[in-house]
Amino acid sequence: MEDFQLASIIVSTVRNAPVLMFAALAGLFAERSGVVDIGLEGKILASAFASAAVAYATQNPWYGILAGMAVSVALAMVQAFVSITQKGNQLVAGIAINIAMSGLTFVLAQFFFQQGGRTPDLRNARLFDVVLPGTAAVENIPVIGWLYGHLIGGQSVLVYVAFLLLPVVHWVVYHSRFGLRLRACGENPHAADAAGVSVERTRYLAMFVAGVLCSFSGAYLTLVQSGFFLRDMSAGAGYLALTALVFGNWRPLHTVLGCLMFGLFGAIQIQLEGVDLPVVGRLPGSLIQAIPYIVTVVVLAGLMAKSVAPKAIGKPFVKSR
């Protein structure tokens, strides 16, 4: 019984984390290039809606994913235009997008589907879990059956994408030309510029990548997790992703660990509800809900070294004193 719950916690963690992982890695590109991306929330929501709406209309989840990507990239480009070309305030741009999308997705969903800002059920237009070959064969072997069929297997394609993304992102950020330029632009855009790197181009590119990655987060919400779109269903995931990013010191591996930590505490919290604990007894449900957040604060305050943001983050690149 005990083991079983541990298994449940692990599976929950793995399935919850991708929403945050996609968004946090998206934010990593944006912020490493020097653009604060507080607009993750809005992009998640918009791509969630677009994915669901198009997947429903075409009855094909892949079109849904493409639509989500298009919408998320479009928003990222709006953000980029405002932050890079217009040299506007990046926080304002992000928050504006979050607020606008919270309203617009509802209005459009209501307009098209008349279900109170909800899309109809996707049913077969969802992305279904991959069943690895031979799952049935090993199903009854203890541990291995579970490991193969329910942890490694039995996940959505997007879960694999999320976890494969980590080494890819790590490589791109630290071992590619784009990554080098990206980091330079976020740290000292003047130096990058003097070295002949176009700061604008690099930042636009980073925002483009951020848009693409973020769209998976939205698609995952609707096409994998819930099977429909609901107003404000991102429920703060964008902000949590940003937190994971800060937590991870803007480094891919640590950021992903941050996302997994959120997933883990979410999973543990589920198991704690209604259970008598030693010393404290039975915690009220509403306080248990706060555990992941309290843990984050404690960890940030205590264990972690001070996290250091990319130096040029949030500042438009202006050639002036």
Added chain:
Amino acid sequence: MQPAVEFRNISKAFGAVQANADVSFAIAKGSIHGVIGENGAGKSTLMSILYGYYNADSGQVLIDGQPQDIRTSHEAIALGIGMVHQHFMLVENMTVLDNVMLGNEGGFKLAAKRGAVEAKLREICDRYRLDVDPLATIHDLSVGAQQRVEILKQIYRSANILILDEPTAVLTAQETASLFEILRLFKEQGKTIILITHKLQEIMEITDEVTVMRAGRVVGAVKTAETSKEQLANMMVGRPIQSELPRAPYNPGAEVLKVSNLQLQDANGVSLLSDIDFTLRAGEVVAIAGVSGNGQSELLEILSGMRLPTSGKVEFVGKDLPYTGRTNADGLPAEFRELGIGHVPEDRLRDGVIKDFSVMQNTVFGYQDKVKNRWGLFDYRKIAQRCAHLMTAFDVRPNNPDLRIGLLSGGNQQKVVIAREVAAKPKLMLVGQPTRGVDIGTIESIHTQLLRLRDEGVAILLSSVELEEVRALADRIIVMSGGRITGILPIDEFDTTRIGLLMGGMHKH
């Protein structure tokens, strides 16, 4: 032969400031060309236009006789132009290697090239006797080493036209000498070098031709061989510069500062200052000479209250400075200021001013609690009056109290800082690198102010990497090396070689 670079009628304005006005001159291929002028004369702006950082409002740049529209640094680099900026253009948290590769990676995969580039850098370092580790991270390097990285970058990219904007401002004499060695080597290889500096000595030493700028315009162009320091100074400032400033005879008063057995260690236990002992008396200037990074900055920071010593004692006019029993230096500078310690910090943009405040607001910086009324509010009319007065007295240009101080030239920012600290009538004045990056006219005026302060009986502790400056101002000299005092000598014993040895760590006998 075609000139390597030719400027034709270049004009560039920033808002109301005309930084370059109708600038025209040519730079011969394979020559070292000096560009001099007061702070704000427009030298950096012109070079930034050449390097594609700024775009001119009008006019034309010709490279090798061809008109070129250089709109980005990328394009400038493609034309073989390299620039070492006044403020280093390095990404601090990256290695030397990555900084060199940035913008010139040679493919999407970095790993493919890293080894080759590293080997090439080591080879260049050998050939030019540059002491740089390609795998070191920039923020671990001294200023001089960072300078060498900038040069390394340009050599690696084999720039044919090299712009150096005040490269020697932060270098020691030895470092400057070795830089000049490299520049001569470049010249031999047929490269063209444009050198901006405020040190006329250097102009005389290395350039072939000089262009003098004032207020955005070219006001003179001469062959170096046919001119003199005095003539250049005259052209730059529009008046003769006094080479020797008048000063009252050395007549020190009571002891103001007594530093005993001061020690400082960083968080990792590395010793930054050890066994610092010296005294300072009213009406005397003691100058700390030394290569930067040998503890001078830390010493001034401790004495100004910005930092706590690990141990030791400092007596100021007979009382111990209150270091003990504190866990951090929060608010300590205010207490020290209250006691009568003024401080001109060595990095004015980091510590001395708030760039986004107006000049007026910066004139009360550090004294904000002195100018409030009993409601804790500022009387801006009074502050403005005082500011106008200070700006006139210290010749701050442009004389506009409402200007953002960030828009002032470095020299004028420095004048504001000095004016502010002087106006507080301190008993002890701590001055770090007072004339770094400052033109000779302004140096003269800053030196005059400091000497007047001394003559009024203020004790002055000055730290400077310029031996010229030390000689011009000091009554006594302290030489520091590796966080220790290696020698204390009176000004009459000033001897460049001896000081050089002490700076190199040769301990006092």
Added chain:
Amino acid sequence: DMAGAKLAIVYDAGGKFDKSFNQSAAEGVARFTKETGVKVFEAQANYDTQAEQVLRALARKKLQLIVSIGFSQTQPVQKIAAEYPNVHFVIIDGNAQGKNVNSVLFKEEEGSYLVGVAAAMASKTKTISFVGGMDIPLIRAFACGYVQGARAINPKVQVLQNMVGTTAAAWNDPAKGGDLARAQFDRGSDVVFAVAGGSGMGTLQMAKEKGKLAIGVDSNQNYLYPGTMLTSMVKRVDNAAYEAFMKARNGQFTSGITYEGLKEGGVDWVLDKDNRMVVTPEMEKRVMSARADIISGKIKVVDYRAANSCPVQ
């Protein structure tokens, strides 16, 4: 616009299409309008202040009856009703005082008891579970009735309970709703009762995916996943709204509290073609007898809200 309308309904923040009780009320309105041809003006209030604002605006137009949906309008109704004694108010799901106010309260615990009976009988693992939206007394009342019903079948049955969250987002988080259900299944539950608005949709879906049984709420949700829907506990808000307008039309408005329990047809369980195959005849028999006993008063189901506590855990 509201020209000529004499009747109005004010939905709460969930909105008319919330797939939950606002929508159910809207269906009642639609039925009323269809049958009588009388128009009802519809409005929505997103916060407490707005509820006051819209109620006052409507009351000022000398409307005959204003029906408010949802407990969040309790205080505004009480306040505005006092200001406009000549207008009649009905608050559904809340308890407001006033001579011109009729509070309609449902006995959710009775309906929940029935589905608890069904759940305990359907469970093979003797572990069942509950997913609530937010930790508020109303949701606790559902949970408490559910446990009472289950324990009546088997005193040893274990009931896992989880809430989705603590903000309004708790009603709109189907992913979490599903995740909670999955964790409960992992802990042995094989029947889940979802009382969590939009989040509950995730719960029902997860049950379908995992081949476990789920119980819907408020409206009949059996049609969503025939085969894994054990039943739905319906709360006939539509009837309550319909009747409120009907009575107003016939001049039969009465103030005070109206309880809508099993007896009154306010709550019930559902047995239809979509869950026929999962409800065994024995199960049906037991549920129906419990239903009869509650109606007759033989079984008294404890209401969590009476003392803010539940006798069983």
Added chain:
Amino acid sequence: MTKTELPRWATGFVLPILNLMSALLVAGLVIHLLGESPSESLRILIDSAILDPEGLGYTLFYASTFIFAGLAVSIAMQAGLFNIGAEGQMYVGGLGLTWVVLALDAHLPGILVIPLAMIGAAVFGALWAFIPGYLQAKRGSHVVVTTIMFNFIAASLMNFVIVKYLIPEGQQNPASRVFADSAALSLLNKVLPVFGDTPLNISFILAILALVIYGVVVWRSSWGYQLRATGLNAHAAHYAGVKISRTIIVTMLVSGALAGLGAVNSVMGSTHYLSLNFPAGAGFVGIAIALMGRQHPVGIFLSSVLFGALIQGGFDLSLEKPNIPQETFIFIQGLIILFCGAMENFYAPAILKLLNATRTNKGI
């Protein structure tokens, strides 16, 4: 000579108007797509939010809360701190207020209960901001992250407290009991009957007062000077003798207190009871207001009124035109923030060109 910078009247007046128009244009497009007339909608919007005195009353009522939220975010921003936690601080501030009122409203007259309750709101709000401030100052934990976390924690805590301790016996609605009349703030319609039956109350006056004090403190006082110096360059501020940690902590306390005071308007001025999630996003709107109003008192005031008007006007519009749900105005809010707050210089080059062209035409 050609000008390279815009005159003040253009940046302060023409640009914002043009930006607002652009936002409304996009909004109009969406309204058109929803099948309604944009011009008629705009008319209704302006009518019911500004021209109709009662509507204006509601607009200003909403604005009162927003001003406090905007001030809370602004003052932190002046010190370089991005306080995303105004929502949670306001929520917890409401608890402080309610606690005082519930304890005292039966025993003391309003003249005592009300100020004490306000202090309660401010103190609780400040306390909720203290931990993030302290952690930022002493441990370097990002205030952005900690305040986000504290919003979530506040939601849990408040849910727990309200559901467990505050609901009166037998009540469904998770809310405290209704306060005694003595604890109700005076409505402005007593002096200005034209506002009609609106909850606009003396909080509005307090909000204006707070704006003035904020302006004076930030730009005229030594403390404000140190605050801004810390925000712009902490190194230099240390050189100037500013106690950085203390400034950060005190600023967060003040910020939290202001957010807490935001609870006064809705809880004591209008509903007279504490309910779940009563701030309803006002704390987040405060971020938008601070950014859009450039942390300047006048800017904060104008954007607060604008947002108040959108809520009030949008509400009335949604009553008249069921096709335009209230959420449309959330979208429009976002557009306005985008155009006025982040793309403020979008039209600057064009106007500059225009100005320079007319200048040369006139031969100047």
